Amino acid sequence: MTAGLAGYIAKNKWRPRPEWQVDNHAHIDSANPFRIISSGAKSRKPHPMINKRFPLVLMLEPLHACNLTCTGCGRIREYESTISQTLTLEQCLKAVDECGAPIVSICGGEPFLYPHLPALIRELVARNKTIYLCTNGMFIRKKIKDYTPSEKFFINVHLDGMEKNHDIAVEREGVFKEAVEGIKAAKAAGFKVCTNTTIYRETNMDEIDELFTFLKPFGVDGHMVAPAYGYSAVNERDIFMTRDDVHEKFREFEKISHKHRVNTTPVYLDFLRGERDLPCTAWGTPTYNTKGWKGPCYLITDAHHQTFEELMTRTDWESYGHGNDPRCEHCLMHCGFEPSVSLGINSKFGDGFRMLSWMLG
Ligand code: SF4
DSSP, rough: OHHHHHHHHHOOOOOSSSGGGGOOGGOOOOTEEEEEEGGTTTOOOOEEEEEEOOOOOEEEEEEEEEOOOOTOOOOOTTGGGGGGGGOOHHHHHHHHHOOSSEEEOOOSSSSOTTTTTHHHHHHHTTTTEEEEEOOTTTTTHHHHGOOOOOEEEEEEEEEEHHHHHHHHHTTTTTTTHHHHHHHHHHTTTTEEEEEEEEEEETHHHHHHHHHHHHHHHGGGOOOEEEEEOOOOOGTOOSSEEESHHHHHHHHHHHHHHSSSSOOSHHHHHHHHTTSOOOOOOOGGGGGTTEEEEEEEEEEEEEEEEEHHHHHHSSGGGOOOTTTOGGGGGGGHHHHHHHHHHHHHTOOOOOOOOHHHHHHHH
């Protein structure tokens, strides 16, 4: 998987698509009030690799409907008016082929509610994609029989804490228990299973340590963690963190991270602790849903484009990111920054070795 990804990155760095590298600053959308206070993008000298734009992870949202109403979910709020719409299987596959990213993260909504999910997974496996199926875990036991394990197919279960706090975060009792039963069932059937944890202002790191320790006997293949920061779709409520809060929280996380199989890369963890800077590479993780290609990123919606080409060529990428757009001020989300780790942007001496040890560890 790593070799395949490295080959894809090398190919795109050496022979980048010229039309995706164009500076779109001249096409600023004057209807967007945030862009007129954009600063610094022109004067800052970009890293040579930053101009090599290409997609790494497609965030595919075949539907936004969900059986839960989690506290931190922006999708059920932003897409409330179109919540009953779904993509057809053909639309999903067209997006996958159009984009060409080697990794497809299927999210939503709850993907297990999507009627064409078994066919979609089969088609993605046939296309040799690495698949992350992001789920709340409530339907795994019931539906796992419809799927076949593969080395490149990961079921990624959302768990924000131990039973009491996870059930509060997802606003329903019994979800933690069912998700854990789902994890056990999927592992018993031979699937790769990861967990995905959002770290909020109130998250207690001892509880995350307890959670990862609790999951160990079930053979979970890794844990992803990401910080929760406020953005427009979640109304910037108190549970979401500022940049300084995230740094502090992830300095605490460092004390427990070495004990567990954390999938988050070490360089990105440095960034979360505030020990280094990374540029926003939102173009590396494009999002496609029932409204089209969401631009510029998973979190901010300034436009929905009808084609991937339009997203890549019409978005003024340089006007986003920390210091360029106030909405990006506190963002340290993996969907915006982790691609820069894979692409070696702002890399330091020793990063290659750390990444290699992390991959082999
Ligand atoms: S910094 Fe975050 S919110 Fe801003 S464009 Fe990048 S990913 Fe999106």
